[in-house]
Amino acid sequence: xxxxxxxxxxxxxxxxxxxxxxxxxxxxxxxxxxxxxxxxxxxxxxxxxxxxxxxxxxxxxxxxxxxxxxxxxxxxxxxxxxxxxxxxxxxxxxxxxxxxxxxxxxxxxxxxxxxxxxxxxxxxxxxxxxxxxxxxxxxxxxxxxxxxxxxxxxxxxxxxxxxxxxxxxxxxxxxxxxxxxxxxxxxxxxxxxxxxxxxxxxxxxxxxxxxxxxxxxxxxxxxxxxxxxxxx
Amino acid sequence: xxxxxxxxxxxxxxxxxxxxxxxxxxxxxxxxxxxxxxxxxxxxxxxxxxxxxxxxxxxx
Numbered sequence: 079x080x081x082x083x084x085x086x087x088x089x090x091x092x093x094x095x096x097x098x099x100x101x102x103x104x105x106x107x108x109x110x111x112x113x114x115x116x117x118x119x120x121x122x123x124x125x126x127x128x129x130x131x132x133x134x135x136x137x138x139x140x141x142x143x144x145x146x147x148x149x150x151x152x153x154x155x156x157x158x159x160x161x162x163x164x165x166x167x168x169x170x171x172x173x174x175x176x177x178x179x180x181x182x183x184x185x186x187x188x189x190x191x192x193x194x195x196x197x198x199x200x201x202x203x204x205x206x207x208x209x210x211x212x213x214x215x216x217x218x219x220x221x222x223x224x225x226x227x228x229x230x231x232x233x234x235x236x237x238x239x240x241x242x243x244x245x246x247x248x249x250x251x252x253x254x255x256x257x258x259x260x261x262x263x264x265x266x267x268x269x270x271x272x273x274x275x276x277x278x279x280x281x282x283x284x285x286x287x288x289x290x291x292x293x294x295x296x297x298x299x300x301x302x303x304x305x306x307x308x309x310x
Numbered sequence: 311x312x313x314x315x316x317x318x319x320x321x322x323x324x325x326x327x328x329x330x331x332x333x334x335x336x337x338x339x340x341x342x343x344x345x346x347x348x349x350x351x352x353x354x355x356x357x358x359x360x361x362x363x364x365x366x367x368x369x370x
Contacts, residue, residue, distance in 0.1 A: 117320035
């Protein structure tokens with residue numbers, strides 16, 4: 079088994095330090111929003127989590143294309159790792175959004191276009207994991223997974239643009255809000271700095287987690303190959 | 311919120327939100343560590359078994 083690379087250890091430490099700074103900025107540097115109060119602070123990590131979720135699914139699609147072109151199992155490991163991380167962050171974003179919605183929209187959940195499309199996206203990738211779990215042959219599993227990830231990524235732009243294209247109460251950060259959006263606010267410079275910094279930290283955290291998860295996937299493949307050798 | 315003079319009292323929701331993000335991340339990290347340890351154990355057992363199989367093959 080390969081020893082943990084020094085660069086990965088450095089990345090771990092950098093991520094922890096930056097995460098502490100980002101949390102400090104959210105609670106101590108960014109001002110309290112005048113109407114919504116402290117719950118607005120959920121926004122910084124909610125959007126960052128959603129961003130990492132979408133980025134993960136995009137990376138999984140790119141890994142899928144790379145696998146189909148090269149047939150190298152490493153790309154399959156990257157694809158699976160990315161989808162798993164994407165699921166975790168997207169789910170966290172949905173739960174955080176629901177908590178924010180309770181005092182602002184006066185409901186935990188509503189079948190708004192953004193919330194509906196994000197649910198569809200989550201279900202699509204849950205099905206990706208189930209599909210993989212149902213195929214024993216590693217090559218077939220990788221091929222099916224790659225094709226599925228490429229098709230599944232269509233749900234990402236649909237989710238991203240749903241708040242811009244359809245009539246929705248979900249506020250948008252970049253672009254113009256729909257007339258009926260509830261909970262939109264103008265960011266002060268400090269809010270914007272905290273938001274941009276959070277996005278940066280979460281992107282770095284994604285890279286760190288992806289690296290760890292890819293190493294885990296490679297170890298799992300090694301165990302699977304050895305198991306087949308011993309059994310056969 | 312038309313005649314609101316002070317920000318809404320929503321601190322408990324903010325705390326709940328941050329419990330979700332940090333709790334979720336902690337759970338995921340724990341799952342990575344547990345799975346890694348399990349795979350390491352499996353690898354050791356399989357390597358041992360393979361060594362025993364190889365020795366048996368050489369004898370026969």
